[in-house]
Amino acid sequence: MEIALRTEMHTYSGGLGVLAGDSARSAADLDLPMVFVTLVSRQGYVRQEIDARHAQVGHPDPWSPQDFATALPQMVAVSIEGRSVWVRPWLHALECPLGHVIPVLLLDTDLDQNAIEDRRITDALYGGDQAYRLKQEIVLGIGGQSVLRALGFSIEKYHLNEGHAALLTLPLLRATQQLDGGRAADPMLGYDIPGVRERCVFTTHTPVEAGFDKFDYDLVQRVLGDYVERDVLTRLAGSDRLNMTRLAMNLSGYVNGVARRHAETTRKLFPGYTIASITNGVHVHRWTHGAIARLFEQQFSNWAHEPEVLAFADQIDDGALWSAHEEAKSDLLARIAQTNRRQLRLDLPLIGYARRMTAYKRPELIFSDMGRLREIAKGQPFQIVLAGLAHPSDGGGQEAIRALGAHIDALDGVIPAAFIPGYNLDIGAALVAGCDVWLNTPQPPLEASGTSGMKAAINGALNLSVLDGWWVEGCVDGVTGWSIAGNGAEASDAGALYQKLRDVVLPLYHSDRGRWIWMMKQAISKIGPSFNSHRMMRRYVTEAYLR
Incomplete structure (x- = not known):
């Protein structure tokens, strides 16, 4: 549904889109036929x-x-509410430094041939009501599959990235339809379901049932019509409502979660299904600050194409790494001064938190006990920078943003803090590179993977995170960063966060710069080689696409 290609192309909202963009960049670097x-x-x-x-x-x-x-x-036409809705693709050619090009197709219904309401289908990312969302997913899945055929692509495997694209399986299913062979007795016998499964790969990114796209069958009937018989859909996608995740799982021969912990959670949601895990990664060249990248170039010139060599980053000179980090931090402080008119200090530790603002990510956790936070800061001063967008219909996320602003005001004169508005790719890159500590406080087990901490780590920032998502695999406590070892309850996790800040993180920053830089090098050399999108895409090729 979304992909983050450039800051100026507003086709993304958060981590799912950023991951798609990094996947495309690695596909180009590796010259994959995608x-x-x-x-x-x-x-x-x-x-x-x-x-x-x-x-x-x-x-x-x-x-x-x-x-x-x-x-x-x-152009191709899809049927929506009994009308032919025309879909035209735009081509964005994503070229990598090696000269390889990956085509990205952007589907558009804003065409003179369409009715006014249908021209708006591809306007707003995650906007509108259930009917609007279903129409978008018809365009993405059914329309996308038709566009690929119209353009002459020969597709061997379709990779459905989250349930939004699950309707792509239906034209594949229809193409196998037999006109005889027991359909009256059992309509399922009229379709080659194993044949469809052989062509589809599905990655789920949502660890909770409430997060799956579900549509009432009456709405599906009204919008999609009799594209596939209702009793076939109910057996493939759920008896009560059309569950896009269940549809994709039933019609995909390979299904995976996006971290080991996430795959375990998904297996509990869908017992009986085989669910693999391929942990997400980030495109190291895209997310490494220029000053850090120059260090990498000096040590190993092939680091961007072969991130495995970052394992030797622990050999980088301490002074050179700290100087590069201060350059990245200075760039971030300049951005904060420009957007917020707040002058934060280069010599104080900077804690960063930036991601989609929604309740389960618990953006206010660090502010749970303001008295305790002030007490910690009096003895060991630090700074905080925050950023993130809330969905227009997410009241909880919007309230969290308002509350964060109030907390910043309440801490004025004690803890310098800023909320950077207009979160986008450029701001995200500045934050992950310029912070000293990267904070992540989701409610476990609701973090499917998370990738911002990976981006921070390849720049030498140290993660301070709840053990959920990818951090379960990446955390070596006191080496690559630190865990927040509460029991998952808000009070427990807040207490564990304060304890780790007061007793471990801040004393180390203020009193043992050599050990801090050693940890920076450990974070780069242990996280960079494993949690990158080149490794991720190679695993998809060998484990999912070539099966």
Whole structure:
């Protein structure tokens, strides 16, 4: 549904889109025979403004596809509410430094041939009601599969990235339909389900049942019509509502979660299914600050194409690494001064927190006990920088942003802090490179993977995180970063966070710079070689695509 290719292309909202963009970049670097398909999302996700009361004010965030993509002449039609809705692809050619190109197709319904309401289907990323979402997913899945055929692509494997694309399985299913062979007795016998499963790979990113896209069958009937018989859908996608995740799982021959812990959680949600795990990774060249990248170039020139060599980053000179880190931190402080008119200090530790603002990520956890936080800061001063967007319909996420602003005000004069508005790819890159400590406090086990901490680590920032998602695999406590070892309850996790800050993290920063830099090098050399998107894509090729 989303992909983060450039800051100016507003076709992403958060981690799922950023991961898709990193996957495409690695596919280009590795010269994999792939094509990526998404929606054009002309009005973007949300342009964030923070008002005087610290509340998020959301605006449309339009962009012009013609500035970054080429409109292709081919069009296909999909049936929505009994109308033919035409879909045209835009082509964005993603070229890597080695000259390899990956095609990215952006599907668009804003065409003169379409009714006014249908022209808006590909406008807003994750916008509108259930009917709007279903129409988008028809365009993405059914329309996307038709577009690929119209453009002459010969697709051996379809990789469904989250349940949004699950309807792609239906045209594949219809293509196997037999006109005889026992359909009256059992309609399922009329389809070659094993044949469809052989062609589909599915990655789920959601660790809770409530997060799966589900549509009432009456709505499906009204919008999609009799594309596939209702009793077939109920057996493949759930008896009560069309569950997009269940549909994708039943029609995919390979299913995986995005971290080991996430795969374990998903197996509990779907007992009886075989669910593998391929832990997410990040594109190291995209997310490494220029100053750090220059160090890598001096040590091992092939680091961007072969991130495994970052295992030798522990040999980098301490002074050179600290100097490069201070350059990245200075860039971030300059950005904060420009956007927030707050002058944070280079010599104080900077704790960063930036991600999609929603309740389960618990963005306010560090502010749970303001008295205790102030007490810690009096003896061992530190700073905080925050950023993140809330979905326009996520009241809890928007309230969290307002509360964060109030906390920042309440800490004025004790703990310097700032919330950077307008979170995007550029701000994200500045944050992961410029912070000293990267904080992550989700409610376990609700963090499927998380990738921002990986980006921070390859820049030498040290993770301080709840043991969930990828951090279960990446954390060597006191070496690559630190765990927040509560029991999952908010009070317990907050207490564990404060204890680790007071007794371990801040004393180390203020009193033992040599050990801190040693940990920075451990984070780079142990996390960089494993948690990168080149490794991830190679595993998808060998374990999923070539099966």
